[in-house]
Amino acid sequence: MAKTNPGRFFEDYSVGETIRHAVPRTVSGGERALYHALYPARHALYSSDEFARECGLPAAPLDDMAAFHVVFGKTVPDVSLNALANLGYAEGRWLRPVYPGDTISSTSDVIGLKQNSNGKSGVVWVRTKGHNQRGETVLDYVRWVMVRKREPGSDAPEVVIPELASVLKADQLVVPEGLDFTNYDFGLAGEPHRWGDYAVGETIDHVDGVTIEEAEHMLATRLWQNTAKVHFDSGARPDGRRLIYGGHVISMARALSFNGLANAQMVVGLNGGAHANPCYAGDTVRAWSEVLDRAETSAPGVGALRLRLVATKGGDPFALKGDDGKYLPDVLLDLDYWALVPL
C-alpha cells in the first residue's frame, strides 16, 4: 500500500512551495476529434485550420477548455485527491493557444492556507500554470479547495489568504499573437452577431440540451487524466452514483453556448466559477448566458465580452438563486469568463 499515492492532506502544503505535477501530455488531432465527439463544439476557430489561419493563427488550436482540462487533470493527484470541495477559481488567463503536437505539463504554487475552525480541514489556494514543451506558460489560474487534515488535532499553519481580483481587467487579458478578426467570416462562423450587438445585461437562452451518459463523462475525464475516484468508481460514494467532473459540465455548457454565442470564439479569461450542484448521468444539461461587460482590445477587429455561463439540469432559463441567496437546485454551474469576439 505504501507505494500508491495517498494524496496530500492539509498539513502537506506550505505557502511558497511549488508543486511539479506528473505525467506531461502530448496532444494531437486525436484529442481534438474526441473533444468534438464528447461535446457539441462548433466554434469555427477550433474546428477548421483554414478558418483559424484566416484569423491569423497557424492552425486551429485545441479547444481552450480542453487545454484547461489537460492542465487541471495533472493537478488532481497533488491537489484534490483528498479534497472535500472545490471552492472556486480566479484570475484564470489563457496565455497561448495549445496546438496538436504540443506537450503540456503543470506546476502549482501554493499561495494561501487557512485551517477551518473545526480543525478537521482547511482551505488551500494554488496558482496553477500550464507549460508547453518550449517552457512557455499557456494557462495560469488560481483554484482553492477544501482539503482534509491527516491529523485533526495538529497545529494550524499561519493564515495566508491571497488577494485575488474578483474580475480580470480587460488589459490583463492576453490576445494570442497574430489574432486578427478584420476579415472574419461571419457566414462560416455560423452567426452574424458582432461584439457591438451584445449589450451588457443581455441574456441568451442557448435552447439545446444534452442528456449525459456515464460512458461519455468517464471518457472525457480520463482523457484529461483526472483520476479522482468519485468520477469512475460506483463504489466510491455511499449513494453508488458517479459524480460527474465539473469540467465536463463546463465544456458541455460552453459548447451549447455556440447557439447564440457562435462568435465568442476564444476563451481568454476565467474570472470565477462555482459548481453549484452535482451533475449525474441521466441529467439533461442546458445553458444560458448573460453579458456582464464589454471591452476593447489592442488586436485588430477583436473585442472582448465578459460572460456569465450558467448550466442547468432543468428549471427556468435565467433563474439562478433563490430568495435565500443560494443556487437553485437545478443550477449546475455559474461561470464568469472573458471571450474574444469580432468587432
Add this chain to the structure above:
Amino acid sequence: MAKTNPGRFFEDYSVGETIRHAVPRTVSGGERALYHALYPARHALYSSDEFARECGLPAAPLDDMAAFHVVFGKTVPDVSLNALANLGYAEGRWLRPVYPGDTISSTSDVIGLKQNSNGKSGVVWVRTKGHNQRGETVLDYVRWVMVRKREPGSDAPEVVIPELASVLKADQLVVPEGLDFTNYDFGLAGEPHRWGDYAVGETIDHVDGVTIEEAEHMLATRLWQNTAKVHFDSGARPDGRRLIYGGHVISMARALSFNGLANAQMVVGLNGGAHANPCYAGDTVRAWSEVLDRAETSAPGVGALRLRLVATKGGDPFALKGDDGKYLPDVLLDLDYWALVPL
C-alpha cells in the same frame, strides 16, 4: 432568444438560392480512429495507408460515409432543424476522397419546393456539395425534407419538382484519380470474392449484429456536428427517447456489410435511401445486401457493384416490405449505392 438559430421554415427557401453552411471542419487521424471505434469498419483501403498506396491512392482516406456525415452535419442547422421528415436522397456522388488534414465545408442549392396540401408544411429539395480547402467538390447529393411552415396560412410558392435520376448510370460514377486494383491483395483485404463473383439478384446476410448504446450514437452524431435536438435531448420528444441519427445506422450497416462484401471498398454513388423506421438505443442492428447491378469502369482492375443495403433490428434477413408495400417494422434502412470492387 433572438440570437439563437430558430432554423429555417418552408417560407425561407427559394429555388435558385445557394445556402453557405457554417462551421468548416478539419479532419485528422482522430476522426479516422473514432470512426473505427464507433463502427466495426474493416475495409482495408480505409484502415491501412499502405494498402491504399498499393491501390494507387496517396493514403487511406476518411471513410466515405464519414465524409458524407461531415458534409451532411453542416446542413442540419439550415435545412433540417424544423424538418418533420427526411424524405429521400438521390444522385449522390463521391467525387474525391477526403484525407486527414483536409478541411471540409458545405453549400446547398435549393432546387425544388412544393407546399403540402394541408398548407402547414412543404417539401424542400436541396443539392448539397461538400468542398475541401482547395475548393474542390468532394461530394454532391440531393436530399429532400418535409419542413414546417412558419405561418400555416401563408401563400404557397411556385411548385418546382426537380427531375432526379432514380439510379446513377455507371458512367456518372467518378473513380478516384489513380485508383488501380490490378495488384489488389485479396488476402489482406479479408475475402477472395471478386466483382465477377457477385451475381445480380444475389443476396448476402452479413450475419453480425451490434446492440446500440446512447453514448455511442451521440458521440458519432456530435463528431459530425449534427445538432438536431432529437438525437441528444431526452426531453425533445414526448416519449423521452432519443432518436438515433439515420446516418449512424447507415455507417453501422455499411461496416457490418464487410462480412461478405469486404472488397466493396469505395462508395462512389448513392442512388437513394429510406430511413424506414426509427432506431433507438437497445436495438441490435443487423444488415443484409442484395446485388442490384454490375458495371465496368475505365480504371484498371476496377468494377462497380450496385448494392441494396438493408439494416434491420430483427426479423428475417431478406424480408423488406409487407403485402401492403410498406417497410416491415423491423427494417431500419433501405439504401441503394454503388461501390468499387476489384475485377
Add this chain to the structure above:
Amino acid sequence: MAKTNPGRFFEDYSVGETIRHAVPRTVSGGERALYHALYPARHALYSSDEFARECGLPAAPLDDMAAFHVVFGKTVPDVSLNALANLGYAEGRWLRPVYPGDTISSTSDVIGLKQNSNGKSGVVWVRTKGHNQRGETVLDYVRWVMVRKREPGSDAPEVVIPELASVLKADQLVVPEGLDFTNYDFGLAGEPHRWGDYAVGETIDHVDGVTIEEAEHMLATRLWQNTAKVHFDSGARPDGRRLIYGGHVISMARALSFNGLANAQMVVGLNGGAHANPCYAGDTVRAWSEVLDRAETSAPGVGALRLRLVATKGGDPFALKGDDGKYLPDVLLDLDYWALVPL
C-alpha cells in the same frame, strides 16, 4: 451466406501452416487519444513525446497493450471465431515500439494441435506475429484456444504440443533500441519508486476502481477490429449479456496499476495469462500486483520487473484462488508480464 466468413474449425488447421491475417491497420494520434480516453492510462513514456525523447525514444509509442490488441484483433476472424475458450498465452515479446504512422499487420503460425477426448473440439496453438510497414516484427506471442470441430466424428490429427517456456528469461527480453533511463525524471513520471525499491514477493493494491460501461468496452474492442460477436450482439448468448473482451480487462488493470507502478513503463514480456472469470458491464474493475522477479538488462539505467497483475471485480485484494485451487469468482484476470523500470 456463402460469402461471409464462417470462421475456421478444428479440422481447418495444420501444424506448420502460416495464416496471413487480413485488414492491416495504420495507427495515429487518434488511437493514442482514444486509448487515454478508454483507460486511466498515465505512464509518462506513452503520454508525452518529450518524456519519451528524454528516455532515448523518437516519440511516445502507442501503449504496448494497444499494440497487442491491434495485432490480436486481426487474428480473431481466423483463430477464435469458433473458439469455445481462450486457454492461455505464452512467450509474448514486444520487439519494437509501435509509433503513430505505423501500419500493423499480423500472421500466425500453427504450432500445435490436440483433439479433445470428446471428439467435438480440439486445442490449437498459434504463434502470432505483428509486423510494421517495414516488415519488422513488433510483437510475437503464443496463444492457444479450444476450437469446435466442424464434424464431431472426423479423424483426429496427429498430436503436436509445443514446448513453451513458462516464463521468459530476462535475456530473452528485447529492450527498445536507444532506451536509456539514466536521466529518468521520477517527478514527471509520478512516483519515486525505482527498480531497487521493489522486492520479490511484494504486493501492491492499486486502490482505484472503474465501473465498466457497455459503450466503452465496445468502442475499445471495435477500435482493435476484434469482431467476435459475443462482445457486441446482445443476442449472441443465451443470457443476453455482452461478454467483455478479455483485452479490455488487461488494459484497464494495467492502467490502474499506474498507482504504485508508475515507473513500470514498458511492457516487454508476457509470460502467461488467464481470463479467470467473465467481465460484464456494471462490474467495477480493480487491480493488484505482485512482484514475481527482478532482472537487470544491458540498457543504461534499465531494470526489469516480472509482475503478476490481477484484476478483480470485488473481494479482498491479494485473494486469488480458493482451497480447491480454482480462481475465486471475483477474479477476472491473472497476468504474468515483464516491465522495464528505471534503476
